[in-house]
Amino acid sequence: MADIxxxxxxxxxxxxxxxxxxxxMQRKSTxxxxxxxxxxxxxxxxxxxxxxxxxHLATLNKSxxxxxxxxxxxxxxxxxxFWLVVKQSCIFAITAVVFKALIxxxxxxxxxxxxxKGQRKWRGMLLVPWVIPPAMSTLAWLxxxxxxxxxxxxxxxLFGIDPVPWTGDAYWARFSVILVxxxxxxxxxxxxxxxxxxxxxxxxxxAAAIDGATWWQRIWYVTLPxxxxxxxxxxxxxxxxxxxxxxxxxxxxxxxxxxxxxVFATWAFRVGIEGGDIPLxxxxxxxxxxxxxxxxxxxxxxxxxxxxEA
Amino acid sequence: xxxxxxxxxxxxxxxxxxxLVGMPFVHGARAAGSISVGFWDHWVPGANKATTxxxxxxxxxxxxxxxxxxxxxxxxxxxxxxxxEAQAKSGxxxxxxxxxxxxxKADALEPVNDIMDALIKQNxxxxxxxxxxxxxxxxxxxxxxxxxxxxxxxxxxxxxxxxHAGIDVQAMYPAGSPPKADDWTYDTFLKAAxxxxxxxxxxxxGLGTTSDSVDSVGAxxxxxxxxxxxxxxxxxxxxxxxxxxxxxxxxxxxxxxxxAPAWDDASNNKWLVSGRGAMIMNPxxxxxxxxxxxxxxAEQCWTHGMAKGPKGRFGPFLPFFWxxxxxxxxKAAAKSLVTFLSQPSSVEKMVVASGGYDLPxxxxxTTLPVWANAEPPKGTLYHxxxxxxxxxxxxxxxxxxxxxxxxxxxxGVQTKMVVRHFQGExxxxxxxxxxxxxxxxxxx
Numbered sequence: 020m021a022d023i024x025x026x027x028x029x030x031x032x033x034x035x036x037x038x039x040x041x042x043x044m045q046r047k048s049t050x051x052x053x054x055x056x057x058x059x060x061x062x063x064x065x066x067x068x069x070x071x072x073x074x075h076l077a078t079l080n081k082s083x084x085x086x087x088x089x090x091x092x093x094x095x096x097x098x099x100x101f102w103l104v105v106k107q108s109c110i111f112a113i114t115a116v117v118f119k120a121l122i123x124x125x126x127x128x129x130x131x132x133x134x135x136k137g138q139r140k141w142r143g144m145l146l147v148p149w150v151i152p153p154a155m156s157t158l159a160w161l162x163x164x165x166x167x168x169x170x171x172x173x174x175x176x177l178f179g180i181d182p183v184p185w186t187g188d189a190y191w192a193r194f195s196v197i198l199v200x201x202x203x204x205x206x207x208x209x210x211x212x213x214x215x216x217x218x219x220x221x222x223x224x225x226a227a228a229i230d231g232a233t234w235w236q237r238i239w240y241v242t243l244p245x246x247x248x249x250x251x252x253x254x255x256x257x258x259x260x261x262x263x264x265x266x267x268x269x270x271x272x273x274x275x276x277x278x279x280x281x282v283f284a285t286w287a288f289r290v291g292i293e294g295g296d297i298p299l300x301x302x303x304x305x306x307x308x309x310x311x312x313x314x315x316x317x318x319x320x321x322x323x324x325x326x327x328e329a
Numbered sequence: 330x331x332x333x334x335x336x337x338x339x340x341x342x343x344x345x346x347x348x349l350v351g352m353p354f355v356h357g358a359r360a361a362g363s364i365s366v367g368f369w370d371h372w373v374p375g376a377n378k379a380t381t382x383x384x385x386x387x388x389x390x391x392x393x394x395x396x397x398x399x400x401x402x403x404x405x406x407x408x409x410x411x412x413x414e415a416q417a418k419s420g421x422x423x424x425x426x427x428x429x430x431x432x433x434k435a436d437a438l439e440p441v442n443d444i445m446d447a448l449i450k451q452n453x454x455x456x457x458x459x460x461x462x463x464x465x466x467x468x469x470x471x472x473x474x475x476x477x478x479x480x481x482x483x484x485x486x487x488x489x490x491x492x493h494a495g496i497d498v499q500a501m502y503p504a505g506s507p508p509k510a511d512d513w514t515y516d517t518f519l520k521a522a523x524x525x526x527x528x529x530x531x532x533x534x535g536l537g538t539t540s541d542s543v544d545s546v547g548a549x550x551x552x553x554x555x556x557x558x559x560x561x562x563x564x565x566x567x568x569x570x571x572x573x574x575x576x577x578x579x580x581x582x583x584x585x586x587x588x589a590p591a592w593d594d595a596s597n598n599k600w601l602v603s604g605r606g607a608m609i610m611n612p613x614x615x616x617x618x619x620x621x622x623x624x625x626x627a628e629q630c631w632t633h634g635m636a637k638g639p640k641g642r643f644g645p646f647l648p649f650f651w652x653x654x655x656x657x658x659x660k661a662a663a664k665s666l667v668t669f670l671s672q673p674s675s676v677e678k679m680v681v682a683s684g685g686y687d688l689p690x691x692x693x694x695t696t697l698p699v700w701a702n703a704e705p706p707k708g709t710l711y712h713x714x715x716x717x718x719x720x721x722x723x724x725x726x727x728x729x730x731x732x733x734x735x736x737x738x739x740x741g742v743q744t745k746m747v748v749r750h751f752q753g754e755x756x757x758x759x760x761x762x763x764x765x766x767x768x769x770x771x772x773x
Contacts, residue, residue: 081772098769166588166596187591275538276590277745292412293739295433295732
C-alpha cells in the first residue's frame, strides 16, 4: 500500500533532490524503518545506551576517575566470594531451567490432553504464577519460609517433623530460591510447549500409531523432534533470564546466609550500589555476557541451520 | 568587532529600561526561587506530615516554592535515588542520606561548615559517630537529620528479664534518673541470654546481613575493641580482641533463636511483638507496633542501654543526614531550609510526631519531654536518647575509613564471621577469611 501511495507522489515532483528522497521513501524498507523508529529509539535509550555505559563503567577504578581496562575483572578473579557467586549462579540457573523445562513439558502434555472445552480454564490457572509480579509472589513465599513463623514448618510440626531452616541454612536456602524460580517460570515453558504441541500435525501420530509406536516412541520420534526449535529457544531465553534473576533472591534471602544464595545481579547490587563500588558492580553484572552470547550464538545457529534444512 | 549604535537600538533600549524600572515589584510565592527536597519516607504514620508542615512554614516565610518527595528506604529506593542523582548530577536540591551515603558521595556534596558551626554553637556538640560519618578532612558534608536517626539499643521485656534472668531493667535504668548499670556487663548479658533461652524466651539478635543484625553485632565487637580495620585503613582483624569477640559470640549464639542467621530487619520486631523474645535491639518502632497490636507486650517493654564490654559500653547509632548537592541550583535556599529544620522547635516537633523514634544528634536536644513521657509503661523511652551519655554511640565497622567501613557494613562481614565461627570454623580460619575480604575492600 505504502509503495503505491508514495510512488504516485514521486511522479508528480520532478526536481532531482526531491525525487531521490521520494525514491527513498518508496522503499518498503524505509517505511518499515520509520515505523519501527519509535521502538528503535526506546531500545537505544533504555538498552543500548545503558549497556555501553555499563561497559564503560566496568573499565573505571572505584572512584570512577581512572581507566583501568580489565583491572576490575582481574581483581574479581582473585576473590573467593566472586567464584562462589559464579558457582551459585550456574547451579541456580541450570537447575531451575532443567526443572522448569521438565515440569513445563509434562504439564503441557496434561493440558493438551484435556478436552478443548475445559482447557482454557486450566491454561489460565496454570499461568497465574507467571503472571503475578515476581517480587509480590516471592513475598508470599517469604512468609511461607519465614525463619520464625514458617507456614510450612507449622504443617510439618503437625506431623511431628522438626522445623526446616528454609532460608537459614545454606543448602535449604539454595533449594528455596530455586523452588520459587521454578514455580514462577514453569508456566512459561508450559505455554510455549503447549503451543508447539498444538502445531504438531495429528497425521504424524496417526502414522506412528499405524506403525505400532509405543507412547514413549511417539514422544521420542515425533513430539520431541517437532518441538526441538521451540525447546531450544525457550531454554535459551529462560537461561538468560534466570542468570539475570534479581528479585527472587533479593526478596527471599538477600544472598544469605553467608553469601550462599547470591547470584550475579544480587551480588552486583550489593557490591555496586550498597557497597559504593559501581565499577566493580558493573563488572560483576557483565561477567556472564560473553558466555551467554556464545551460548546464544550456537543455539541460534543450530536453529537457523535446521530451519534451512526444513 | 564593531558596535553599530543605531537610532532604533537606542529607542528600544530606552523603552525596555523604562518598562523595567517602572514595573511594580511583585513579592510572589516564588520570589526566592524554588527547591526540591527528597526526604526519607518515615515508617511512623503521621511523621511525614510534621515535616511537611515545617517545610511549608519555612517556604511561606522565605517565599520559596518547595517540592517534597518522600522516598522510601524499602527496597533501597532512597539509596538508588541518591546513586542516580549523584551520577546524573541532577535531581533534588536537598536529599536525605543514610549513615554511609555522605562519605560515599562526598565529591558531589556542598560543604555545610557554615550551617554546622552555627548549629553546634546553638544546639550543642554532636557525637563522634556523626562526625565520623558526616565530616571529611575538616569539611562537613551534610547536616545530621533528626528524622530517621536512631539508637538501636536493647528493648527488654520487664517481666521476662525479671522472672528468668533475675534482672530488674527498670531499676537498672530508672526513668528520670541516671542509669545504675555498673553490673550490666557482657557476662551478665550472656547469663541472661542463657536463662531466657532455657525458659523459651531467647534474646533476639539477628545474624543476617541487614542493618539491625550488623548494628547489634558491631556494637558488641566495639565492646571488645575488636576493630577489623583501624582509622588509617590498616587491616587489624588478626588481633586478640577479635578472637575474644568471636569466642564470646560462639557462646552467645547458642542461646539466640536458631534461625538468627536468616533474620532480616523485620524479624526482631516480630520476635518482640509476638511475645516470644525477652529482649531485642531496636529503636522504639517495635514497641510502637506492640502498643497497637499487642498492648500486653508493650506495657512490659523498657528501652535501655547496652551492656558493657571489656573496652567500654557501645550503643549502635545510625544517624540520617540532609545533604545538599553541589549541583543544586538554589544552595542558599537549601541551606536556609536545613538550618530551619535543625532549630530546636522544629526538632521537637519531628520527635513528637515520630512518637520519640527520631533522634536529634545535638547534645542539648537529647532530653526532650517526649521520651520521659512516653508510655506504657511510663518512662519506657526515657533512656532511649542516651540522656546521661551513658554509652558511647557507635556504628559497626568504625573506625575504618568510611569508604572501607561501608563495605564491611553492607557485606555484613562481622555477622558472617560470627556465623562461620559458630558453625564450627576455627577462629583462625574465620579471621583469615575476613582478612581476605577486607583486602578486597581496600580498592581505590
